[in-house]
Amino acid sequence: MSDYSVLPRAGLPGMLRSEWTKLRTVRSTVWSIVAMAGIAIGLMSVIAWSIMRQWDSAGASDHDYLARHPLEIVLARPVFIAQLVIAVLGVMxxxxxxxxxxxxxxxxxxxxxLTVLTAKILVFAALMLVVGEALAFGGFFLGRAIIAEHIPVSLGDPGVTRSVIGAGLYIAMLGLFALAFGAIVRHTAGAITGVLGLILIVSQLTQLLPGSWGAHVNAWMPTNAGRLIFEPTLPAGALLTQWQGFAVFSGWTALLLAVAAYLFKTRDA
Incomplete structure (x- = not known):
């Protein structure tokens, strides 16, 4: 009779390989990433091209705004679109x-x-970091080529390199944020509704809250704070710096992951 006591105990390395196999062989993962990149960069290219086509007919104030905020075209818009797909993928x-x-x-x-959940978190975080940085740099270089005739921008400009890298970090953190939602809710439609509702509705509605306390609530909302990381400059009176904002978003994500870990360990499967 075989002596199973001498077999090595399954641990984190084996689970990492298992989770990577599951993640890369599921068609929805691959197609979601392809769709995210195609839609985000493709739509950004169309918007940037349209803006450049109308450059001569635009007013001086428009020229001045776009010249001061080139990343609004080539970075912020692709990330805004990509985050919707990332949120859905993280939940699923x-x-x-x-x-x-x-x-x-x-x-x-x-x-x-906890070994299972840790492996899932690490594998997904690594994938989203690679995808996020590829999307951020790809969108930046393609967008820069489109607007170069009228709006020069380079990685050497103040805050630009940090913004591009930060966009990839934001995408990876948002993926973990959505994964935590999925682990807590355990229902795909409910978790997706919760994440997208927070990103698209609740975070925006907090701008309507009155007074300084309302400004603080708005600034400390997870994605509002996180998005600061890909802003090259901040408006006067900003309550958080770029890295402070990302730290706030990371803190919210860590809190949700801790709740998810507790529930994953204690609830029935």
Whole structure:
């Protein structure tokens, strides 16, 4: 009879390989990333091209604004579009396993639940960081080529390199933020609704809150704070710097991941 006691105990390295295999072989992951890049960069290119076509008919105030905010065209808009796909993908990375029941098979193979969740977080974070930086730099260089005739911009300009790198960091952090939502809610439609509602509606509505406390609530909302990382300059009176804003977003994400880890460990699969 075989002596199973001498077999090595399954650990994090094995789970990392397993989660990477699952992530890269699921068609929705690949197609979501392709769609995200195609739509974000493609739409940015069309918008930038249209703006340049109308350059001669635009007023001096428009010229001045675009010259002072070139990353609004080549970086902020692609990220705004990409974040919607990233939020959906982050939720589905874990909620889809609950929908299909695959999570039970995973936990039978590896009963240590925190090891499973840690592997899922690390693999997805690494993928989103690579995809996010590729999207940020790709969008920047393509957009720069389109607007170069009228609006010169380079990585050497103040704050530009940090903004491009920061856009990739924001995408990766948003992916983890959405993953945490998916792990907490465990229902794909509900978690997606929650994440997109926070990004598109709640974060914007906080601008309507009165007084200084309203300004602080708005500034400390997760994605409002996180987006500062790809702003080359800040308006006068900003409550957070770029890195402080990203730290706030990271703190919100860490809090949600801690809640998700607790629930993942204590709830029935």
């Amino acid at each position: 990375v874990i909620s889809a396993e609950y929908t299909t029941g695959m999570v039970r098979s995973t936990l039978q193979a590896q009963p240590r639940r």
